[in-house]
Amino acid sequence: KQWYQRRVRGMQIDEEHLVPEMFGLLELTQYPVIEKIQRVGEKKSNSNGRPIKVTLRSAIAVHEVLRKAKALKSTNVSGFNFHFSKLYLSPDRSLDERKSRQKLVQEMKGMITKDSSKRYFIRNDKVCVAD
Numbered sequence: 001k002q003w004y005q006r007r008v009r010g011m012q013i014d015e016e017h018l019v020p021e022m023f024g025l026l027e028l029t030q031y032p033v034i035e036k037i038q039r040v041g042e043k044k045s046n047s048n049g050r051p052i053k054v055t056l057r058s059a060i061a062v063h064e065v066l067r068k069a070k071a072l073k074s075t076n077v078s079g080f081n082f083h084f085s086k087l088y089l090s091p092d093r094s095l096d097e098r099k100s101r102q103k104l105v106q107e108m109k110g111m112i113t114k115d116s117s118k119r120y121f122i123r124n125d126k127v128c129v130a131d
Helices: 016-025 059-074 095-114
Strands: 004-009 034-039 052-056 088-091 119-123 126-130
Touching: 016 034, 016 059, 052 059, 059 088, 095 119, 095 126
Parallel strands: none
Antiparallel strands: 004 052, 004 088, 034 052, 119 126
16 A cells, blocks of 8 residues: 655644645545644744644545645635645655755756746756746
């Protein structure tokens, strides 16, 4: 059995229970099966909270959640003492993947510094330029 994991950043210590509600706000074609929700990283007293690792059963569900995650930025939901617009969703990357991604981000920032009139993004482990 293969598990598909994604990280959610921006939730405080006692807000893990809001993950299912967050998925409900994304208007997904099919509600994902959540296998596990857990905090990752070291606990620090001066931190806003640690990232949450959410394990889903389906890679298709993970892809759809990440694709629609930007919809949370414009979400204004009453009844919750939480602003979903402050969340950041990202794939759960290994240490090597994070280092590789960090190099790409630095390369992209250098390109932006040289020519900020273009839009740059990272896709398939390459820095791309939108025309």
